Amino acid sequence: MFKLYKLWGVFKVNELAINGGEKTINVPGPHFVWAEITEKTEKAVLKQLHESISIYDKSGIIEKLENRFSKYHKLKHSVLFNSGTSAIHAMFIAAGLGKGDEIICPAYTFHATISPIFFTGAVPVLADCLDSGNINPEEIKKKITSKTKAIIVTHMWGNPCEMNEICKIAKGNNLLLLEDCSHAHFAKFEGKLVGTFGDMSAYSLQGQKTLTGGEGGIFMTNLDKFYYKSLLFGHYNKRCKTEIPKNYSLPKFSVTGMGLKLRIHPLAAAIANEQFDKMKDVIKNRKIIAEKLINGLKNLPGIKIPKISKKSNPTWYAFMMQYNSSELGGLPIEKFYEALIAEGCIELDRPGSTRPLNLHELFQNPSDLFSNYSGKLNYKKGDFPNAEKFHSNSLKLPVWHKKEDLKLVNLYLKAFKKVTNYYSQKCKEVLRNGKYE
Numbered sequence: 327m328f329k330l331y332k333l334w335g336v337f338k339v340n341e342l343a344i345n346g347g348e349k350t351i352n353v354p355g356p357h358f359v360w361a362e363i364t365e366k367t368e369k370a371v372l373k374q375l376h377e378s379i380s381i382y383d384k385s386g387i388i389e390k391l392e393n394r395f396s397k398y399h400k401l402k403h404s405v406l407f408n409s410g411t412s413a414i415h416a417m418f419i420a421a422g423l424g425k426g427d428e429i430i431c432p433a434y435t436f437h438a439t440i441s442p443i444f445f446t447g448a449v450p451v452l453a454d455c456l457d458s459g460n461i462n463p464e465e466i467k468k469k470i471t472s473k474t475k476a477i478i479v480t481h482m483w484g485n486p487c488e489m490n491e492i493c494k495i496a497k498g499n500n501l502l503l504l505e506d507c508s509h510a511h512f513a514k515f516e517g518k519l520v521g522t523f524g525d526m527s528a529y530s531l532q533g534q535k536t537l538t539g540g541e542g543g544i545f546m547t548n549l550d551k552f553y554y555k556s557l558l559f560g561h562y563n564k565r566c567k568t569e570i571p572k573n574y575s576l577p578k579f580s581v582t583g584m585g586l587k588l589r590i591h592p593l594a595a596a597i598a599n600e601q602f603d604k605m606k607d608v609i610k611n612r613k614i615i616a617e618k619l620i621n622g623l624k625n626l627p628g629i630k631i632p633k634i635s636k637k638s639n640p641t642w643y644a645f646m647m648q649y650n651s652s653e654l655g656g657l658p659i660e661k662f663y664e665a666l667i668a669e670g671c672i673e674l675d676r677p678g679s680t681r682p683l684n685l686h687e688l689f690q691n692p693s694d695l696f697s698n699y700s701g702k703l704n705y706k707k708g709d710f711p712n713a714e715k716f717h718s719n720s721l722k723l724p725v726w727h728k729k730e731d732l733k734l735v736n737l738y739l740k741a742f743k744k745v746t747n748y749y750s751q752k753c754k755e756v757l758r759n760g761k762y763e
């Protein structure tokens with residue numbers, strides 16, 4: 327009787343929650359909260375609220391945060407924008423890209439890395455990715471034509487691109503190099519900060535990002551000419567008047583700039599400035615937790631942990647795994663994902679909006695929205711096999727940043743072990759009987 331009871335206990339523990347078994351994680355959600363809003367954040371916002379809620383020039387909190395960012399990266403200029411998308415758009419305008427030009431960009435990234443290009447008339451030329459999800463330097467080389475003017479890269483999920491090779495390609499072909507660092511604030515490649523390799527870089531400061539103001543963006547460059555253009559693009563009047571030198575050719579446009587106002591809200595800048603104070607600790611703790619996830623998941627069937635080059639020092643914006651169904655008898659990713667969600671891994675995600683750009687309508691038929699593009703682009707499903715494979719096998723976890731989170735991390739690891747164990751066993755039956763239902 328005792329033995330039977332014990333056997334029942336084992337059965338209960340191993341049965342998946344999705345099949346009526348006991349759920350591994352019973353902690354109420356959310357399991358991951360970002361950003362960390364503390365009393366200090368509240369104080370910083372209140373202080374700003376009483377100081378100024380509209381800043382026309384480089385002063386106050388705008389000056390403070392821009393200078394802090396420039397100093398940290400040892401670059402001459404930083405300009406805050408209302409979003410990462412606007413900061414990226416500023417790079418394209420400052421680069422002078424226009425009709426007839428081509429810019430090589432990642433096939434796998436969030437669309438805003440390149441979508442503002444459609445306002446310029448230049449053509450985005452997509453290049454496939456490596457196993458890491460980052461743009462493949464060899465694919466960049468293949469895409470260069472006489473019309474190519476620039477390359478833009480995204481350091482996907484916080485993991486720096488192969489910057490040695492990419493810088494060599496840009497230099498060797500006299501191309502501008504732009505970096506979208508929206509996933510990779512403070513990450514390094516061979517000890518050098520991302521955002522400092524190219525001619526210009528842009529960061530999102532949106533709510534999920536490592537450094538956040540809720541909404542916002544930042545543009546950086548060492549070159550005055552790009553800096554002035556970025557001001558004319560989104561910071562007309564006072565800022566242009568006070569910062570663009572009189573002997574330069576463009577101050578006559580200062581009052582109107584290019585007609586757009588894309589300033590960050592001072593309260594968002596105050597939040598981002600306060601968040602900056604804790605970056606060192608957050609990054610340190612994320613590294614500890616990422617290490618724990620790597621060690622806990624690296625030997626499980628069906629899971630490939632993120633591929634990080636030895637030259638890179640990522641800041642773990644996210645933990646992006648690849649699912650390998652062949653190690654679990656062909657179990658579809660949807661079933662694997664649902665089983666983990668049922669175990670209580672509610673923060674596990676299958677990213678949707680970050681996907682191969684050839685799958686977006688905008689990159690297939692931009693002419694319906696932008697008349698400049700009639701007949702120029704016709705990307706379609708199947709054009710970028712690596713990017714499409716990477717995307718369809720993606721499973722993403724957040725990287726927690728507090729010591730107290732370790733308990734939860736252990737529970738997630740337990741759930742992954744339970745589900746992979748179950749399907750490894752099941753897999754043997756499947757091999758005997760055919761397919762999963």
Ligand SMILES: Cc1ncc(COP(=O)(O)O)c(C=O)c1O
Pocket residue numbers: 409410411412435436438439480506508509529530531532542543
């Ligand atoms: C890689 C990448 N680039 C650009 C952006 C756009 O930034 P924002 O949302 O601040 O406009 C994002 C936002 O998620 C992003 O992930």
